[in-house]
Amino acid sequence: MKKFLFLVGLLFLVSSATVAVQDNVQQIxxxxxxxxxxxxxxxxxIRFSFRGKEYRSVRSNGKYQLERVVFGDNGMTHDILNNQGLSRSIESCRVKVVDSMVTKISDGVNSVHYFANLPYGLNAPAVNKELVGESKIxxxxxxxxxVTFDQEGGGTDYEDQFMYWIHKENFTIDYLAYKxxxxxxxxxxxxxxxxxVxxxxxxxxxxxYKASNLSTPLSNLDSMFVNDQLKLxxxxxLDDIYVYEEHNCC
Known part of the structure; x- marks a missing residue:
């Protein structure tokens, strides 16, 4: 009986510690x-330009609209990704996107907005966060x-893994890595x-930077960076950044 009570108590302590760590990472x-x-x-x-392309994002009450505008040989191509899916216009004329290109175009639009707006996306429902340690850089x-992602709601790249180094005093993401x-x-x-700002x-x-060995743990990249073992x-x-107060979305 005493052994049973000891095990129950031990499980309770482990469970409490796990909850405390998760609470802590959420607070961070x-x-x-x-x-x-x-x-x-x-x-x-939010509007900005990146590598000659124009981007705009609007969000409100769970609704979102992510846009990309590209000026090319065919004129202006305008991609819009929102809660309803992807749409594309060329010179203001709506065109059909072939099924094989929907994911590629959507991921291209979403990826740029994701990194530009970090750390905003880290509280998305499909995001799993874990405090795995501390380090000095x-x-x-x-x-x-x-950070990992649930398959449900995690997008086509849900298997990707991320690591964020958040400054312990300033609470800024100064470094990040992903596989x-x-x-x-x-x-x-x-x-x-x-x-x-x-x-x-x-x-x-x-x-x-790039790590050439695909088996390298993300947690090792900070020390590799300090020791000049990564390739730039x-x-x-981001250029021409503008932020406007928005009352209506999508």
Whole structure:
């Protein structure tokens, strides 16, 4: 009987500790989102340009609309991704998107908006967050938070894995890493820089690094970065950022 009570007590302590850790990671993410703009993400129209393409996002009460405008040989192509799905117009004329391209176009639009609006998306219903440790990068202390996605609601890339390094005092995402499976797979590590606040919302640019070994754990990338063991691939820079107060969406 005593052994049984001991086991019950032990399970209770483990369960309580797990709940406490999960509460803690939620508090960390909540504070990071609040620090980056909080509810302003849900009440603003955000516009920016990235690599010659124009982007706009609007969100309100669970509704969202993500847009991309590209100027090319065929004129202006306007893609809209919202709760109803994907639509495309060329020179203001609605065109049908073939089934084989819907996912590719949708992922391309969503991905740019996802990274541009971080940390906003970290409280989405399909996101699973776990505080896996702490680390030091260039003299600063960070929480290490691992993110995975449920298949239901997690999009076509639900199997991707992310790691975020959140500054323990400033509650900013200064570094992030992710492992993806499409196009043969890959691992990326991003270093945030050029942080600025536009009408209450914080934006950053990134140095984008590559890890050549696909079996490298994401949790090792911070030390590899410090030891110059990652290859710089590109810079992720947002230009012409505008944030407008929005009252109606979609």
């Amino acid at each position: 993410v909540d504070k990071t989102i609040e620090n980056a703009g909080g509810t302003k993400f849900d009440n603003s129209s 260039n003299g600063s202390s960070y929480y290490e938070i691992k 993806y499976a499409v196009d043969g797979g890959g691992i990326r590590f991003r270093e945030a820089y050029n942080a600025r 536009v009408n209450g919302i914080r934006f950053v640019d990134y140095n984008n 691939l590109s810079k992720i820079e």
